[in-house]
Amino acid sequence: MKSLKLIYALIVILLFSQCAKQSSPMGGPRDEDPPVLLEANPVDQSLNVKPSEITITFDEYIKLDNPNKNIIITPRLNKDEIITAALKNQVIVELNQELEDNTTYVFNFQNSVQDLSEGNPAENLKLVFSTGDFIDSLQLRGKINNYWPTQQYDPRNVIIGLYLENDTTDLFTAAPYYLTRADSLGEFQIENIKEGNYKAYAWFDANNSTKAEFKSEPYDFLPEVIEIKENLEGIRFNLSQSDLTEFRLTRSSYTNGSYDFVLNKNQIEEEIKVEGLGENIFYSTEDKRIRLFSNQSISDSLLVNLQLIDSVYNKIDTAIWAKFPDTERRPEKLTMNANSGKNFTDTLFASIKFNKPVLTIRTDSLYIPVDSTTRIQIKEEMFSFQDSIKRTELLFKIPISDTLGIEIFTFTALDSTFQDIQGQYNEDEIRANYRKIKKETLADLLSGTIQGAEPPFIIQLIDSKNEVYKEQKLTNSNDFVFRGIEAGTYKIRVIEDQNGNGRWDPSNFYQERLAERVFYFLDDKGAIGSIILKSGWTNEGIVIQGNESTGILK
Missing domain, CATH: 2.60.40.1220 (Immunoglobulin-like)
Incomplete structure (x- = not known):
């Protein structure tokens, strides 16, 4: 009996020892050795x-x-x-x-x-x-940068690709002949390259297709073919996004009181020529749509000349006959929204955007209540349309006295204050709140200079919500000054506005035109830095260094 118990115990021990060979015991040391x-x-x-x-x-x-x-x-x-x-x-x-x-x-x-x-x-x-009798050993080294980084951006998902000079494919149509990925610092290296001439590209490969999607993925390219006959260093790519889709007018028609031009993507510039524009005909712009309105029916067709430009400077230049017939359909409602929630010191800057052109305004219904018996009446000289032939955005500039003992000011527009081009009044009221803050709570000054680039510039203060808090344009100077800034944490972004059109222009691969440079104030580690501003502070001597252009650094 004892011998049977002994045999049973030995079997149990052997079973446990076999199990122990399969995995580490609970609480044992973790395997940290990589496969060899x-x-x-x-x-x-x-x-x-x-x-x-x-x-x-x-x-x-x-x-x-x-x-x-x-x-x-x-x-x-x-x-x-x-x-x-x-x-x-x-x-x-x-x-x-x-x-x-x-x-x-x-x-x-x-x-x-x-x-x-x-x-x-x-x-x-x-x-x-x-596959031959020698190993190719040429190398290409460089770094990538992103003009508009987001939280989703990881440089390790950026592909750097080389295509043979005579290759009919490119970054949008096929995987490259040679490729690598950047590291966490944005640096890259392609090794074992065969001597020859190549076209070089870089793109953020979000969908892991080894091809770029020009509508959704940032990319960059070297405009010139590069000859690799020795090791090359200092290649620079600056990624940014641009929609290269062909710019098209998909349809045009009269729809419920407006003649609509529907596009496949948004325009950044438009020039519209039609008889009566700004008098009895006005227009609005929406997402991928231009709407032409008339305040009266027109029996004959009107010739409308459209000249539109998209973000990469593709153009539409066409003429269309538009009609404004009588209709018994009820027009769509007039809707509006205000830029509520802004702070101000001595002047309240408000804006209201409408879905249709507005023709008449009842000023007696526009006011800011102070108490149960007192109000600030908004007068005609306090507002104007941002564009007089659109009449879809009203800008208000309302002086506020320091003697008023309230902090929150409620901009009020009652129902039936605004009448649009189709005779519709606003059915809902607007009550938008704005906060008055004291001047002594502001930072006094933020100033500095831009090096390594030439004006004109667009310089922007970016707040903690990643929104443009203040912006200024420098035409003939590298020095900037911001005054009266709300206390907070900011980033500084600079756009090198080479053509002086007041906006950033993306690249156009098919026209071999690179994007305008964008650079930021950087911290000691070379990352996008933040500047903390407090009440009464002055921060001078900020230096913003322009980043390297796309290409081969000499």
């Missing part, structure tokens, strides 16, 4: 080989993390044909395609190969071999 390469076929730096399959063996069981994204293969292969699998302690890559003659291939596995238990990635795992 034992052998590869073909061997790294092999010559005159054309493998149909690559096998890499490690010292432990492994797994693969997103191999389609994380394994970078250069020159370009058809990734749709490649099958990559992890089998126990091996990575097997089936190429399923013919390799080019006399070409050096690089398989950079980055962090894709990890141990099975803890996910530790194999370090510096790269396999290089040549």
Whole structure:
């Protein structure tokens, strides 16, 4: 009986010992060692080989993390044909395609190969071999920058690609011949390049397609073909987004009181010529739409000349006959919204935007109540239309006395204050609040200079909500001064407005035109810096350094 109990105990011990070999005991040390390469076929730096399959063996069981994204293969292969699998302690890559003659291939596995238990990635795992009798060794090094970074932007998702000079594809149509990804600092390096002439691009590959989406992904390009016959350093890309979609008028028609021109994307400039514009005909602009209104029916068709420009300077220049017939349909309601929630010191700046042109305003219904018996009456000289042939935005400039003992001022517009071009009155009231703050709570001064760039400039103070708090344009000077700033934390952004049109112009790849430069005040580590301003403070001597232009730095 004792012997049976002894045998049973030994069996239990053996079972537990076998289990212990499968995994670390609870509370034991964590495996922090990465997989170690034992052998590869073909061997790294092999010559005159054309493998149909690559096998890499490690010292432990492994797994693969997103191999389609994380394994970078250069020159370009058809990734749709490649099958990559992890089998126990091996990575097997089936190429399923013919390799080019006399070409050096690089398989950079980055962090894709990890141990099975803890996910530790194999370090510096790269396999290089040549189908010819030598290894190409030229290198391209540089850095990427993003003019308009967002929280979603990670430089490690930026692809830098080289295309052969005679390649008919580009960053929007096919994966590059050579490619790499930037690191967390935005630096990149492409190795083992064959001597030759190349077109160079960089883009944020959000959807992991190894191609750029010009409507949704920031990109940049070198306008000139580069000759690589020696190692090149100092390549610079500045990413930004631009919609290169063809600019089209998709339809035009009379719709419920307005003649509408519907576009496939928004215009940034418009010139409209039609008889009676600004007298009995006005227009509004909405998302991808221009609406032409008349305050009377017109029996004959009117010739409307449209000249429109989009953000990348594509143009529409057309003439269309528009009609304004009688209709019994009830026009859409007049709607409006105000810029409520703003602070001010001695002058209240308010604005109201309308969905249609407004023709008449009852000023007796416009006021700011002070108490139950006192109000500030808003007079005609206190407001004007932002554009007199649109009449869709009213700007108010209302002086407020310091003697009034309230802090919150409620701008009030009663119902039936505004009448639009179709005879509709506003059915709802507007009550928008604005806060009066004391001048002594403001920072006195923020000033500095811009180096490494030439005016004209647009310089912006960006608040903690990432909105433009103040903006000024510098035409002939590199020095800027902001006064009377609300206490808070700000960033400073500068746009190098090369053509002086008062806005930032994106790149146009098809016209080989680069985007206008954008740069920021940087901290000691070279990141976008913040400036804290407090009441009564003066902050002078700020230096904003212009970043390098796209291209090869000399």
